[in-house]
Amino acid sequence: MDLLQISAVILLIATFGIVVRRGFSDWVHAYRYQTIILAVIVSLIATVTNILELYLVAALTFGIKAIAIPKILFYVTKKLDSPIKLEINPYVTLRSSVIISALLVIMSYFIALQLPIRSNEIVSVFLPVSFSLFFIGLFIIISRRKALSQIVGLLTLENGLFLSALVLTNGFALTIEIGLMVDILVSVVVSSILLFRMSQTFDSVDIRNLESLRDD
Amino acid sequence: MLTETVSPAISILMMSLLLTPIISTIIVTLLKIKRIIGVVTIISSLIILIQSLLLIFFILDKKTISVLDGVLYVDSLSGVMIITISTVGFLSSLYSVNYMGKQYDKLLVDEKKLVRYYQGFNMFLFTMLLVPLSNNLGIMWIAIEATTLVSVLLIMLYVKQSSIEASWKYLMIATVGLSLALFGTIFFYYANSVSDRSLDSIKGMDWTNMVENAHNFDPSLVKFAFIFILVGFGTKAGIAPMHTWLPDAHSEAPSPISALLSGVLLNCAIYGILRFHIISSQSIGSEFSNTLLIILGVFSIGISAASIYFQKDVKRMLAFSSVEHMGIISVAIGFGSIIAIYGALLHIINHAFVKSLLFFSSGSISQKYQTKSISDISGIIRIMPITGFMFLIGGLAIIGLPPFNIFMSEFLILSSGFSSGNFLASTFVIFFLIIIFAGFGKHLVKMVFGNPKLEMIKENWDISVIPMIILVFVIFVMGIYVPDPLQLLIEDASRIVLVGEVNH
Numbered sequence: 067m068d069l070l071q072i073s074a075v076i077l078l079i080a081t082f083g084i085v086v087r088r089g090f091s092d093w094v095h096a097y098r099y100q101t102i103i104l105a106v107i108v109s110l111i112a113t114v115t116n117i118l119e120l121y122l123v124a125a126l127t128f129g130i131k132a133i134a135i136p137k138i139l140f141y142v143t144k145k146l147d148s149p150i151k152l153e154i155n156p157y158v159t160l161r162s163s164v165i166i167s168a169l170l171v172i173m174s175y176f177i178a179l180q181l182p183i184r185s186n187e188i189v190s191v192f193l194p195v196s197f198s199l200f201f202i203g204l205f206i207i208i209s210r211r212k213a214l215s216q217i218v219g220l221l222t223l224e225n226g227l228f229l230s231a232l233v234l235t236n237g238f239a240l241t242i243e244i245g246l247m248v249d250i251l252v253s254v255v256v257s258s259i260l261l262f263r264m265s266q267t268f269d270s271v272d273i274r275n276l277e278s279l280r281d282d
Numbered sequence: 283m284l285t286e287t288v289s290p291a292i293s294i295l296m297m298s299l300l301l302t303p304i305i306s307t308i309i310v311t312l313l314k315i316k317r318i319i320g321v322v323t324i325i326s327s328l329i330i331l332i333q334s335l336l337l338i339f340f341i342l343d344k345k346t347i348s349v350l351d352g353v354l355y356v357d358s359l360s361g362v363m364i365i366t367i368s369t370v371g372f373l374s375s376l377y378s379v380n381y382m383g384k385q386y387d388k389l390l391v392d393e394k395k396l397v398r399y400y401q402g403f404n405m406f407l408f409t410m411l412l413v414p415l416s417n418n419l420g421i422m423w424i425a426i427e428a429t430t431l432v433s434v435l436l437i438m439l440y441v442k443q444s445s446i447e448a449s450w451k452y453l454m455i456a457t458v459g460l461s462l463a464l465f466g467t468i469f470f471y472y473a474n475s476v477s478d479r480s481l482d483s484i485k486g487m488d489w490t491n492m493v494e495n496a497h498n499f500d501p502s503l504v505k506f507a508f509i510f511i512l513v514g515f516g517t518k519a520g521i522a523p524m525h526t527w528l529p530d531a532h533s534e535a536p537s538p539i540s541a542l543l544s545g546v547l548l549n550c551a552i553y554g555i556l557r558f559h560i561i562s563s564q565s566i567g568s569e570f571s572n573t574l575l576i577i578l579g580v581f582s583i584g585i586s587a588a589s590i591y592f593q594k595d596v597k598r599m600l601a602f603s604s605v606e607h608m609g610i611i612s613v614a615i616g617f618g619s620i621i622a623i624y625g626a627l628l629h630i631i632n633h634a635f636v637k638s639l640l641f642f643s644s645g646s647i648s649q650k651y652q653t654k655s656i657s658d659i660s661g662i663i664r665i666m667p668i669t670g671f672m673f674l675i676g677g678l679a680i681i682g683l684p685p686f687n688i689f690m691s692e693f694l695i696l697s698s699g700f701s702s703g704n705f706l707a708s709t710f711v712i713f714f715l716i717i718i719f720a721g722f723g724k725h726l727v728k729m730v731f732g733n734p735k736l737e738m739i740k741e742n743w744d745i746s747v748i749p750m751i752i753l754v755f756v757i758f759v760m761g762i763y764v765p766d767p768l769q770l771l772i773e774d775a776s777r778i779v780l781v782g783e784v785n786h
Contacts, residue, residue: 182500184476200465207458216454220461227464234472239484242420249427256431257453260438263446276447279530 070187073110074195077103078171081202084218085167086160088152090143093218094136100199101132104225108232111188117236123243127228130247135221135254142258143214146265158209166209170201183234192233199226213264213271217257224250292340293349296356296415299333299364302326303408310400316386316393319400320379326404327368327375330411334368337361342770348417352488355417358774362627363414363553365771366634370545371407373749377642378403378538380746384649385536395439399536402436406542413550419467419557420487423460426518426554429547430456437535448527448534455527456518463514463554469507470561473499489557493782496564504565511558512574519551521612522582525605529589532604533597533654537645540597541638544604549630552611556779559615564782568618575616576707580714582609587714591721595654596644599725600637603680606718607633613711614695615779619702623776625694631768632687632760636679639753643673646746647729656725660732665740670730672750677726679757681719687760 080103083096105128112120158166174197183189203223207216228246231238238246261271268275306326310319340347341361348355356364382399385391391399409432412425430453438449467487475486477498485491517524532540555575562571586606593599607629614626646669647662648654662670679686692715699708759765764772 181506182502183472200461204458207454213450220454220457223458223461227461227468230465231468231471234468235475235486238420238471238487239482241484242418242424242487245421245424249424249431252431253427253453253457256434257450260434260446260450260453263438263441264450267441267443267446273450275443276450279444279447279451279534 070107070110070114070191073103073107074191077107077195078198081199081222082164082167084206084215084222085163085202088154088160090146090152090212090214091140093215094139094143097139097218097221098132098136100222100225101127101136104229105132107192107229108237111192111232111236114188115236119240120232120237122240123232123237126243126247130251131221131225134251138254138258139214139217142261146214146261146271153210153212153215156210156215163205163209166205167202170205171198174198174201188233192229196226196229196233199223199229201226211272211274213257213261213273216273217254217261220257221250221254288344288347288349292337292344292347293354295333295337295340296347296349296354299330299337300408300411300415302329302333303404303411307401307404307408310397310404314393314397316396319397320375320382323375323400323403324372324379327372327407330407331368331372334364338365338767338771342767342774345774348490352417352485352490353421354415355488355490356415357778358771359553359556359627359778360414361771362630362775363549364411365768366549366631367407367410367414367546370542370634370638371410373638373642373752374538374541375403376749377541377645377746378536380744381536381538381645381649388649390440399436399439402432402439403539406432406436406539410542410546410550414553417488417490418484419470419489419492422489422554422557423464423467426463426515426550427457427460429550430460430518433531433535433539433543433547436539437531439536440534442534444530445534448530452527452531455524459514459517459524461514462510462517466507466510466512466514466558469503469510470499470558473503473507473565476500489561492561493564496561496782499561499565501566504562505570508558508562508571509574512555512571512578515551515554515558516578516612519548519555519608519612520582520605521578521608522585522605525582525585528605529598529601532601533595537597537641537648540600540645541641544601544641545634545638548604548608549634552608552630555612556615560779560782572616572618575612576704579609579612579614579616580707580710582606582612583711583714583718587717587721590718591724593721593725594656596648596656596659596725596729597641597654599656599722600640600644603640603718603722604633604637606714607637607680610692610695610711613699613707616707617695617699617702617704618780619698620776620780622695622698622702623779624772625691625698627772627775627779628764629688629691629695631772632691632757633680635753635756635760636676636686636688639672639750639757640676640680642746642750642753643669643676647673656729658735659729661730661734663730665734667740668743668747669750672747672754674726674730675754675757677722677730679761681722681726682715685758685761687757690761690764 206219
């Protein structure tokens with residue numbers, strides 16, 4: 067079914083949108099696109115597998131992750147005192163970030179092939195993509211210097227987890243899915259509070275400031 | 283296996299155990315009066331403690347209890363956790379009132395922050411209690427992640443650069459770590475859903491169900507998944523090399539919270555590892571997970587030995603000592619004999635008591651000296667005779683001197699290590715323990731007996747010593763013998779770890 071492959075490709079493109087941009091709000095936009103496509107994918111899988119519960123999960127994904135969380139993050143971006151809302155010099159340059167992310171995608175396909183998992187159409191299309199999201203999210207967290215991009219990295223990583231749970235086991239039970247989403251929502255709120263505190267105390271959200279606690 | 287009907291009293295008990303901290307949070311939120319909210323928290327923690335003790339006796343009687351259609355499930359292994367959480371939680375609430383009162387008098391916190399503190403404290407207890415009570419491994423994961431979120435809020439109670447740094451690192455590293463654990467959980471769930479097609483999606487994540495089906499799991503998938511679990515929950519448990527957030531977070535938190543973080547929360551993560559360790563052992567035998575646990579455990583003890591020896595900050599030293607003890611517990615589980623696992627579970631309880639005693643006393647000490655730096659603290663025994671004595675007892679206990687409780691469990695663990703043929707690992711552990719003994723002992727003697735640098739007013743009696751006196755008493759008693767019900771509980775629990783269920 068071509069629709070599945072197309073949606074998988076769009077999901078990857080949206081994820082690369084986070085990797086190639088510098089601005090705070092660009093990341094949040096890219097994350098929102100990524101999540102909207104994710105919600106579409108969930109409903110596609112719901113149609114293919116004929117599991118009605120998944121439509122509800124898709125709606126939840128859309129409501130919490132594509133509307134509520136970006137809203138919070140946009141609010142945070144707007145309110146932050148820091149005048150510079152750009153990732154000026156990340157630990158890894160954007161150009162190499164793109165190359166590394168591409169390598170991570172290849173690695174994900176490789177890993178997905180190695181796993182002893184019974185393959186079907188959904189698994190073969192989406193499992194590598196979900197791994198890619200996971201690894202790219204991890205990469206964003208360790209390669210960026212602005213705290214906000216770490217949050218977006220974390221959310222990307224979480225989307226990857228969500229997708230892999232979905233394709234492997236047709237998703238968690240609804241109660242657990244709701245619990246997970248609440249966890250994510252709360253963690254975004256908590257990290258936003260921390261971001262505010264950080265920008266008030268350090269006048270920036272650069273995590274280079276966070277290196278004073280150590281043993282020497 | 284769990285068909286026996288449970289009397290409604292027990293299900294009400296288990297649910298009210300979870301509801302008590304929530305109700306207490308609501309009362310704290312509504313009242314907002316400085317004097318009352320502390321007392322409310324003490325009362326609710328006391329109720330939790332009483333309910334836990336009741337539940338333990340039911341567990342000893344029935345071995346396994348599952349209520350609410352198997353959503354809540356307890357056995358002796360959960361019992362060990364519940365008793366630790368509720369005891370340390372109660373003592374910590376007792377200590378909180380005095381400690382936070384002093385912080386309030388020093389204008390370090392205002393009334394609004396006190397409300398936030400007690401809200402956080404109660405929710406923290408709730409999330410930790412949910413971990414051992416839930417049968418569903420997905421819910422268990424959600425609870426462990428929730429402990430991170432609540433404790434981050436508690437660590438950043440003081441708006442200081444260092445506490446913001448500590449909470450950010452903690453939030454990021456712990457969440458990333460836990461997401462790896464969720465990956466592992468997904469793979470176990472997948473293995474279970476492949477092996478048993480008839481499962482519906484919520485039962486498929488139940489621990490009891492996974493243990494039953496474990497022998498049908500694909501071995502290579504189990505290995506792959508267990509590595510994720512170990513790295514993930516290991517991050518949260520402060521096992522090296524994923525421990526980097528721990529000394530920051532535990533040293534920046536308010537002292538009663540440090541006690542909960544070090545003494546109890548780390549155990550919740552260990553508990554998560556244990557549950558999956560049991561599934562994995564049932565599936566592919568215990569050798570694979572045992573080897574990993576021993577390697578990571580020995581590494582943790584080694585890392586903390588070096589850090590303790592050269593440590594300059596007293597609370598960081600205590601935090602690294604938690605890394606050490608989590609390492610010891612991990613090694614002990616890895617040794618895999620019944621005595622070693624008994625020792626590990628006993629060590630979980632012993633460490634929780636001793637570490638909270640140390641955090642309570644060091645909290646009072648650093649409040650008095652207004653510093654956490656080891657070089658600025660000396661002559662505690664002269665300035666604060668009572669607290670200093672407690673600190674000394676705690677310090678001597680934590681480095682494993684007889685006749686205190688840690689000596690008992692460490693002795694059990696090491697002797698079973700040699701008898702189970704793990705000579706290399708046991709030798710390394712002993713070697714590192716000697717370094718820690720020297721390092722911690724050196725700092726301890728200097729702080730307790732050195733000449734006081736400043737002229738300071740001697741301490742007066744206040745209620746902060748009450749929880750410490752209780753702890754010292756418990757440490758002494760547990761060093762001589764383990765009370766029979768507790769011994770039975772731990773024996774049952776170690777049998778669960780070893781063979782998957784208690785009825786064998």
